[in-house]
Amino acid sequence: MVMRWFPFLLFVGFVLAADPPLETYNVDRSSLSVSGVSSGAIMASQLHVIYSSRIMGVGLIAGVPFACSGGTLAGLTTCMSIPSLESVSTMEALVSSGALFGNADATYHMRHDKVFIFNGLEDSVVHPGNGPNIARFYRHYIHDSRNIKTVFDMHTEHCMPTDRVGGPCTVLSKTNYLNNCGYNGAFELLNFIYGGHLMRPSGNTTLAGQVKTFNQAQFFTAAPVTYSLDNTGYIYIPSNCLDKSNKCKLHVALHGCKMGRHYINEDYVRNGGYNEVGELNDIIILYPQVVPTLLNPSGCWDGYGYTGAMFATNKGYQEEGLRRMMTQVMGHW
Numbered sequence: 001m002v003m004r005w006f007p008f009l010l011f012v013g014f015v016l017a018a019d020p021p022l023e024t025y026n027v028d029r030s031s032l033s034v035s036g037v038s039s040g041a042i043m044a045s046q047l048h049v050i051y052s053s054r055i056m057g058v059g060l061i062a063g064v065p066f067a068c069s070g071g072t073l074a075g076l077t078t079c080m081s082i083p084s085l086e087s088v089s090t091m092e093a094l095v096s097s098g099a100l101f102g103n104a105d106a107t108y109h110m111r112h113d114k115v116f117i118f119n120g121l122e123d124s125v126v127h128p129g130n131g132p133n134i135a136r137f138y139r140h141y142i143h144d145s146r147n148i149k150t151v152f153d154m155h156t157e158h159c160m161p162t163d164r165v166g167g168p169c170t171v172l173s174k175t176n177y178l179n180n181c182g183y184n185g186a187f188e189l190l191n192f193i194y195g196g197h198l199m200r201p202s203g204n205t206t207l208a209g210q211v212k213t214f215n216q217a218q219f220f221t222a223a224p225v226t227y228s229l230d231n232t233g234y235i236y237i238p239s240n241c242l243d244k245s246n247k248c249k250l251h252v253a254l255h256g257c258k259m260g261r262h263y264i265n266e267d268y269v270r271n272g273g274y275n276e277v278g279e280l281n282d283i284i285i286l287y288p289q290v291v292p293t294l295l296n297p298s299g300c301w302d303g304y305g306y307t308g309a310m311f312a313t314n315k316g317y318q319e320e321g322l323r324r325m326m327t328q329v330m331g332h333w
Contacts, residue, residue: 028250039256061185068133113147121156162178176268176271228292236279257298302318
């Protein structure tokens with residue numbers, strides 16, 4: 001299977017990786033959270049549902065409900081464009097079945113979690129009607145409705161909304177999918193997930209920590225591209241977390257389609273808004289990376305089964321690799 005992709009790898013230039021191994025830091029085991037934009041939101045929801053006994057909060061920007069695709073690209077396309085056809089009760093039944101058969105953690109682990117959901121009114125890629133359906137799905141599991149925050153009233157295109165970087169808010173920015181909306185999406189979701197008392201970054205916030213690359217290949221038994229993963233991932237270590245004497249939080253930020261380094265270099269990693277929040281609040285930010293393959297030409301996270309039928313379970317190849325990355329950073333699972 002590796003040889004099947006070899007010519008393609010030569011073309012995109014990601015055959016070899018000289019990145020260092022991912023290190024272990026001093027992380028509070030109760031602080032693990034995830035978020036994502038577009039296909040990253042799909043994967044973030046999958047990770048949260050599957051590993052809800054470990055993940056305490058999730059931020060979803062421009063996503064669709066869990067398991068909405070039904071395991072096909074056509075199904076995902078329908079979800080993205082016609083949310084009125086989505087059956088939230090069917091998605092809930094799938095989660096319950098997955099938990100029953102050991103493919104996901106028991107759903108009661110989600111009962112106290114924090115969920116942040118953002119879908120822009122001008123989104124031309126993912127219909128904004130998906131936001132309310134995601135909220136309905138999570139209300140089935142979250143006991144206190146105050147633990148679910150929805151932002152459905154902003155006139156934003158399909159993007160990661162920022163407060164100072166990117167193109168016009170209502171224009172689809174295919175350059176990097178970062179839009180200047182006067183709204184710091186990274187801060188808003190992290191602040192909600194972690195209780196509402198985080199320090200807010202300003203234009204003068206200094207990043208005294210470090211953006212580091214790491215070798216994603218150490219987390220897979222085959223070449224990462226077999227599962228559409230890059231050889232290289234990124235991590236931002238806030239200055240207070242570098243010497244590992246202070247206990248820090250861990251957040252996983254998942255890029256969307258055509259937002260990995262293959263397409264936009266380090267724009268999402270350095271300009272998505274997460275690092276500044278992490279620096280001020282001692283939150284380590286992990287940025288795993290996807291690459292395009294013949295089955296995944298847009299470099300999306302697997303939300304429809306291109307890696308196999310178990311893509312939305314704890315037996316999914318991408319989920320298992322991401323779990324190993326999170327475990328390595330925390331030193332435990």
